[in-house]
Amino acid sequence: MEYSQKVLEHFMHPHNVGKLEHPDAVATEGSPACGDQVTVYLKVNEETRIIDDISFLSYGCASNIATASIITDLAKGRSLEEAKQITYKDAMEALDGLPPVKVHCSVLAADTLHQAISNYEIAKGLKEVPDFTKDTIVDELKKIIYPQVGEDIVSLKMVKYVGYSNGEVTIDLNIAAFDTWRDNVAEEIREHLQKYPAVKNIQINLP
Amino acid sequence: MTMTKGAIYLDNCMTTKPAPEVVEVMREYQTERFWYPGSFVSTGEAANTIIEEAKTAVAGSLGADAKDIHLTSGGTLANNLALKGLLSANAPSGGHIICSVVDYPDLLTNAAWLEKQGYQVTYLPADQDGFVSAEALHNAIRNDTVLFMTTIVNHVIGTIQPMAAYKAVLEQAGHRIFWHADAGQAYGKMPLDMRELGVDTLSVSAHKIHGPQGVGALYVKPGVKIGQLLHGVKRADNLQAGGYNPALLAGFAKAVELTFTDLPAQVKYLRDISDYLLKKIETTIPQVELNGPGGAGRVAHNINVTIDFIEGEAMAMMLDLSGVTVATGSACASQGLTPNYVLMAIGKNHMQSHGSLKFTVSRYTTKAEIDYTVDKLAEVARELRKRSPLYKEQ
Numbered sequence: 001m002e003y004s005q006k007v008l009e010h011f012m013h014p015h016n017v018g019k020l021e022h023p024d025a026v027a028t029e030g031s032p033a034c035g036d037q038v039t040v041y042l043k044v045n046e047e048t049r050i051i052d053d054i055s056f057l058s059y060g061c062a063s064n065i066a067t068a069s070i071i072t073d074l075a076k077g078r079s080l081e082e083a084k085q086i087t088y089k090d091a092m093e094a095l096d097g098l099p100p101v102k103v104h105c106s107v108l109a110a111d112t113l114h115q116a117i118s119n120y121e122i123a124k125g126l127k128e129v130p131d132f133t134k135d136t137i138v139d140e141l142k143k144i145i146y147p148q149v150g151e152d153i154v155s156l157k158m159v160k161y162v163g164y165s166n167g168e169v170t171i172d173l174n175i176a177a178f179d180t181w182r183d184n185v186a187e188e189i190r191e192h193l194q195k196y197p198a199v200k201n202i203q204i205n206l207p
Numbered sequence: 208m209t210m211t212k213g214a215i216y217l218d219n220c221m222t223t224k225p226a227p228e229v230v231e232v233m234r235e236y237q238t239e240r241f242w243y244p245g246s247f248v249s250t251g252e253a254a255n256t257i258i259e260e261a262k263t264a265v266a267g268s269l270g271a272d273a274k275d276i277h278l279t280s281g282g283t284l285a286n287n288l289a290l291k292g293l294l295s296a297n298a299p300s301g302g303h304i305i306c307s308v309v310d311y312p313d314l315l316t317n318a319a320w321l322e323k324q325g326y327q328v329t330y331l332p333a334d335q336d337g338f339v340s341a342e343a344l345h346n347a348i349r350n351d352t353v354l355f356m357t358t359i360v361n362h363v364i365g366t367i368q369p370m371a372a373y374k375a376v377l378e379q380a381g382h383r384i385f386w387h388a389d390a391g392q393a394y395g396k397m398p399l400d401m402r403e404l405g406v407d408t409l410s411v412s413a414h415k416i417h418g419p420q421g422v423g424a425l426y427v428k429p430g431v432k433i434g435q436l437l438h439g440v441k442r443a444d445n446l447q448a449g450g451y452n453p454a455l456l457a458g459f460a461k462a463v464e465l466t467f468t469d470l471p472a473q474v475k476y477l478r479d480i481s482d483y484l485l486k487k488i489e490t491t492i493p494q495v496e497l498n499g500p501g502g503a504g505r506v507a508h509n510i511n512v513t514i515d516f517i518e519g520e521a522m523a524m525m526l527d528l529s530g531v532t533v534a535t536g537s538a539c540a541s542q543g544l545t546p547n548y549v550l551m552a553i554g555k556n557h558m559q560s561h562g563s564l565k566f567t568v569s570r571y572t573t574k575a576e577i578d579y580t581v582d583k584l585a586e587v588a589r590e591l592r593k594r595s596p597l598y599k600e601q
Binding site for chain 1 (some may be wrong): 516520542545556558561594
């Protein structure tokens with residue numbers, strides 16, 4: 001696998017690594033079971049709503065560390081509203097690209113940043129805890145990358161149907177029986193949805 | 208020590224560096240002695256002799272006769288010729304096959320294919336050290352069992368399977384069960400004597416013993432029928448149609464000579480170096496665990512450890528940037544983003560597999576290289592643990 005020089009630089013010498021003392025918000029996403037976990041710490045200026053300081057910890061591969069490093073670089077000194085607009089594609093671009101199979105690392109990094117901002121806003125009473133709806137599921141599915149090509153499964157039209165009622169999630173996927181990534185994609189979906197207390201059961205239907 | 212790419216190579220399970228003597232003998236066959244074997248002219252006759260020399264060399268290393276050795280393009284072809292050939296000649300209409308969950312992928316992918324052809328397969332479990340018990344084999348045998356296949360030395364954690372106990376079970380089975388063994392990681396690392404081992408077929412590969420890539424051999428016990436899979440011009444072998452690459456055969460023969468002239472001394476060197484490596488890791492880096500068995504149940508050249516709280520691809524990459532090549536069982540470094548199936552089958556969890564590193568040494572590995580590697584690994588572990596949200600000091 002070929003990583004760009006930028007990825008290697010951020011992997012070997014990551015920026016903003018370590019735990020922040022007395023952070024205003026923290027978020028942890030991913031899990032050791034799937035091989036990557038990122039924690040983001042924020043310090044936010046209460047008046048200007050600007051991210052004064054940010055840091056991360058990472059359990060994961062080289063691109064996991066590099067994407068977390070670059071996402072903290074991109075967010076530092078930005079307002080919360082600006083930082084919310086930072087996407088995984090911005091992180092990838094800043095790293096001169098990632099191999100398709102590693103794109104999910106940049107999604108995890110961006111996701112953790114957004115979750116930390118959301119946690120801050122909820123703690124400060126700036127927003128309510130959002131309800132869990134079908135839209136929440138679709139938003140989560142947009143974060144799941146098909147490793148073969150490095151794009152999300154919603155854009156690739158691999159999701160045929162999403163249903164939600166009383167804690168029961170139903171997802172129909174369009175992914176061939178011989179596809180190497182079939183189990184991986186299903187596993188990722190479960191992982192993304194299981195963290196919501198509202199979700200009681202996840203039914204994934206594969207052709 | 209200057210550190211160029213792969214300067215310290217500790218992935219000898221994957222492939223080994225060709226011995227200088229091997230390269231030297233091959234050069235002659237690539238330049239002057241390029242002739243194709245099998246024709247009646249003197250050049251062809253001369254080329255024929257290298258086929259016999261290679262067969263004789265491999266036979267000598269296995270306690271077999273040259274006529275029972277079939278030269279192949281590698282271990283995978285040898286495994287396929289054996290498995291499909293044994294079944295097509297002896298059990299073409301189906302039956303029951305036994306292998307294990309920790310077998311080498313060659314055997315497992317063949318088992319999966321054979322299931323699709325109508326054979327039934329039992330996958331024996333492994334214990335926490337990767338051993339597949341003879342008792343499990345005994346209990347799995349049915350009246351229609353036709354084939355048992357086994358990987359003598361596990362390619363991930365170095366477990367040496369109880370071959371003598373398997374032999375006793377198969378001899379007492381009450382009917383003929385054919386037995387194939389993959390010796391990819393066992394060949395040149397422990398004695399293998401076909402007069403005692405009891406297998407019907409066995410595969411070996413040259414590039415695991417400092418020979419060239421692209422050549423291997425299949426042993427077939429005298430009297431055992433193997434169906435022909437490859438059809439074409441038969442030049443020197445009833446199983447292997449088509450031509451040979453004389454340079455590869457010459458290289459293989461030389462590699463066998465170098466490895467087997469004093470096998471006990473070679474094995475002792477590998478054992479000493481890997482013992483030294485493990486001890487050094489365990490005394491230098493806290494919170495490390497050995498995967499697979501310790502002591503005599505483990506092959507001489509394999510050390511597989513999990514470094515807690517950190518991930519293997521990151522470790523392997525940092526070591527690579529310091530000139531050290533190792534392997535990892537991390538999902539992040541695998542083709543399908545899945546953790547290593549052998550580690551999962553012996554009861555390790557995802558994190559233990561993600562954090563695993565496999566070091567496989569060779570006769571060219573020095574203690575100075577081990578010292579450098581473990582020093583670098585200690586630095587890598589310290590640095591990555593500093594970044595890890597999971598790290599807890601003991």
